[in-house]
Amino acid sequence: MHLTIRSLLLPLLLIFATAVSAEPLSIYVSILPQKFIVERLGGEHVRVSVLVGPGQSAETYEPLPRQMAVLSRAALFYRIGVPFEDVLIDSIKSANPAMVLLDAREGVTLREMESAGEHHDDAAHGHAEDGDDPHIWLAPANVRIMIGHLRDRLIALDPAHADSYRENHARFDQELIALEQEIRDLLGPLKGRRFMVFHPSWGYFADAFGLQQLPIESEGKEPGARTLKRLVDQARAEGIKVIFVQEQFAQSQAAALAAAIGGRLVTLDPLAEPYLDNLRQVARAIEEAYR
Incomplete structure (x- = not known):
């Protein structure tokens, strides 16, 4: 009798374990281009929510209470360096101490924001301070750096799908290389x-x-x-x-x-x-x- 019950329970436990492991990672990002990037790497294994929606400005954005509630249950917050994030970080950590924080600026050389009518050739180094330009995603070479760190973090959070993350990263990296060359050819003159x-x-x-x-x-x-x-x-x-x-x-x-x-x-x-x-x-x- 015990063997029969065990033989019946084992397949059910395996089904339950598979269903749990199949649950996509809940990831929060600040802006829509990050959503594209994370979904390109994570595919079906991630569920991405974005703070700043279409037509909204990251300069003036304030999070909604329902967004903060979802953030409190997210596995990963992928920050990009826009100003409002600095205000959110302490609240996020307090509400969700287990949530992983990944900074997209890691490994990226930052530049200074221009003043009106001026161009600065000197780049700042390190993480953003006052005056640093947060728009790092607008250079494909920066995104290539970003997705390497993101791949590694997704693998650490979800090792069961490591091969998928590596394959998606390799494919996306080649797309970014091709895009950079395409734009360089167009704008070279x-x-x-x-x-x-x-x-x-x-x-x-x-x-x-x-x-x-x-x-x-x-x-x-x-x-x-x-x-x-x-x-x-x-x-x-x-x-x-x-x-x-x-x-x-x-x-x-x-x-x-x-x-x-x-x-x-x-x-x-x-x-x-x-x-x-x-x-x-x-x-x-x-x-x-x-x-």
């Missing part, structure tokens, strides 16, 4: 050129492909009359006819500047989720601006 942006989101992208971004605002502050005049003069001198803006920010000053130089506005979104296609679109938009 523009090496050294400046492109004007409202918010300085594109510094890592510009550095990666031999360009320079020329921001209109910095540190969330719109430029004064003197800076605007300098920007108009510079745009005219360099033949800049396109100003790149993003939907998360007001565009009135950018529109006024575009009118002053006889140019136009083009929307680029550094927070778009389809990362690979978005960078291709950005590269084409910049290339078309100089035809």
Whole structure:
């Protein structure tokens, strides 16, 4: 009788254990491009939630109570370096001491944010401090560094699917190499050129492909009359006819500047989720601006 019960229970226990191990890792990220990156590596083995949704600004974002509740049950919080995360970290650790924290900036060389109308060639090193540029995901080479650390952390959390994470990493890494070469071929003839942006989101992208971004605002502050005049003069001198803006920010000053130089506005979104296609679109938009 005991053997019969044991023989019946064993398959049920195996089914239960398989179901438990098949539960995807609950991962929270700050922005949509991270969601794309984590899902590319984790596939069906991860369930990704994002804090800053479509059309929202990471500069002004405040978490909702329901998001904090889900965060308290997450296995991993994958931070990127945007300012609001600093406010959240203590609360997250208090609510979920067992949650693993992974910083996407690990191993990435950080650069400084430009001031209005300026370009900084000197890069800062280490983790972000005041003035460091958090938009690290906008250079494919940075994402290649990021996904190596992410792969290792996923394997540590879920060793049963290590082979899947390694295979996904190798495939994604090759996609990033191909994307970088594709953009380099497209933008190579523009090496050294400046492109004007409202918010300085594109510094890592510009550095990666031999360009320079020329921001209109910095540190969330719109430029004064003197800076605007300098920007108009510079745009005219360099033949800049396109100003790149993003939907998360007001565009009135950018529109006024575009009118002053006889140019136009083009929307680029550094927070778009389809990362690979978005960078291709950005590269084409910049290339078309100089035809």
